[in-house]
Amino acid sequence: NAGVTQTPKFQVLKTGQSMTLQCAQDMNHEYMSWYRQDPGMGLRLIHYSVGAGITDQGEVPNGYNVSRSTTEDFPLRLLSAAPSQTSVYFCASSSTGESTEAFFGQGTRLTVV
């Protein structure tokens, strides 16, 4: 099983450029989420989805856009990259239920110059 797959692993962008971070899972999980990890701040939720066609904002959604057209994929779009978006991004998925654990991808290290 591949689990949660993120691409690319590394990316350098110039300020103002746009890009899409890809996330795919093969576990048929309903929940998918995007987090960013910054030193001393842990992981913070950007956006999440409880199923295809349903998304909602997390703690730090500004500057990011998501959509969920299939159960498997949950791409994260940066519309106009800013240096403040330099971070490590993790995608996660989990099944529905009262108590479930999240499975994380390998992460994407993004640098905006």
Added chain:
Amino acid sequence: AQSVSQHNHHVILSEAASLELGCNYSYGGTVNLFWYVQYPGQHLQLLLKYFSGDPLVKGIKGFEAEFIKSKFSFNLRKPSVQWSDTAEYFCAVNGYNQGGKLIFGQGTELSVKP
């Protein structure tokens, strides 16, 4: 407000020393609790989890954690650390049926000296 607080930002231990990392949370309602570990340059791996039942949970690599509901705490322990335990440790919480919405603590960096 929902939050998770980890008491120590950086802990330095010698091999064979005992470890305890503190975690307190603020969350309304029934919670699920997790400890994740991130080895240098790698992604997050689940160390252990508490859903219900016995408040003392055992995880991988000899780690355990105790849920104390009255103190809103979920501290991580290991009797004897090894150099290979050098990593960053994250405490996290979510509510029932909130699988996609984890709230993380700031992380504790553990350095184990050989």
